[in-house]
Amino acid sequence: MGEEASCDAVSLTEAGTNAKPVGKEVGREPAAAPAAAADPRLQGISDAIRVVPHFPKQGIMFNDITTLLLRPRVFKDAVDLFVERYRGMGIDAVAGIEARGFVFGPAIALAIGAKFIPLRKPRKLPGEVISEKYVLEYGTDCLEMRVGAIERSGERVLVIDDLVATGGTLCAAIRLLERAGADVVECACVIGLPKFKDLYKLNGKPVYVLVESRE
Ligand SMILES: O=P(O)(O)OC[C@H]1O[C@H](OP(=O)(O)OP(=O)(O)O)[C@H](O)[C@@H]1O
Numbered sequence: 001m002g003e004e005a006s007c008d009a010v011s012l013t014e015a016g017t018n019a020k021p022v023g024k025e026v027g028r029e030p031a032a033a034p035a036a037a038a039d040p041r042l043q044g045i046s047d048a049i050r051v052v053p054h055f056p057k058q059g060i061m062f063n064d065i066t067t068l069l070l071r072p073r074v075f076k077d078a079v080d081l082f083v084e085r086y087r088g089m090g091i092d093a094v095a096g097i098e099a100r101g102f103v104f105g106p107a108i109a110l111a112i113g114a115k116f117i118p119l120r121k122p123r124k125l126p127g128e129v130i131s132e133k134y135v136l137e138y139g140t141d142c143l144e145m146r147v148g149a150i151e152r153s154g155e156r157v158l159v160i161d162d163l164v165a166t167g168g169t170l171c172a173a174i175r176l177l178e179r180a181g182a183d184v185v186e187c188a189c190v191i192g193l194p195k196f197k198d199l200y201k202l203n204g205k206p207v208y209v210l211v212e213s214r215e
């Protein structure tokens with residue numbers, strides 16, 4: 001098992017409700033609102049996310065992307081928005097976080113010509129792995145990456161997940177990748193929980209979200 005993440009995560013009891021469009025960096029000072037903030041595709045993405053109260057436990061407002069996945073046009077819009085942002089940025093690898101980062105990550109990786117690295121939950125990857133434990137909104141968990149996934153020092157990596165709440169999961173992903181010698185360029189999520197956006201401490205790495213869950 002690897003060392004614990006040094007960047008702080010926030011412990012939570014409740015989250016936001018319905019999503020609203022954003023298209024911006026959170027968790028550090030954004031220089032200016034990006035063009036995507038006005039993009040009409042964001043409203044469709046926001047509308048397609050179902051919010052389920054008290055799942056998986058009391059007090060959690062669960063942002064469910066499976067309703068978005070049932071609408072191929074909207075699903076494609078989400079992937080396209082990321083592709084438009086990261087194409088041409090010299091990204092070598094897209095690292096997707098199990099499970100919901102696997103839904104968006106591979107499509108983005110293929111479209112920008114990058115390799116895809118699965119960051120998996122414990123005991124799923126064969127062979128030698130490195131691990132990072134982290135704290136979640138509703139428990140604790142651990143991420144693992146195959147040793148050798150980063151093939152040379154300084155590879156430029158984009159981390160993808162569906163949602164950032166406390167930032168604990170992204171933090172663990174960043175730590176894993178940096179331990180392997182990667183240069184983490186940015187983290188990107190479909191949804192951000194605004195309640196926690198000023199609390200992320202992701203080793204200075206920016207987090208880009210398409211929509212915010214409404215509080
Ligand atoms: O910002 P954080 O507080 O770390 O929370 C965000 C993480 O929580 C969810 O995954 P979850 O751990 O529920 O796993 P799953 O995708 O396997 O359901 C979500 O998909 C993120 O990975």
Ligand SMILES: Nc1ncnc2[nH]cnc12
Pocket residue numbers: 015016060061062063064137138163165
């Ligand atoms: N509120 C939430 N909805 C969906 N996934 C989550 N992961 C952590 N918090 C979450």
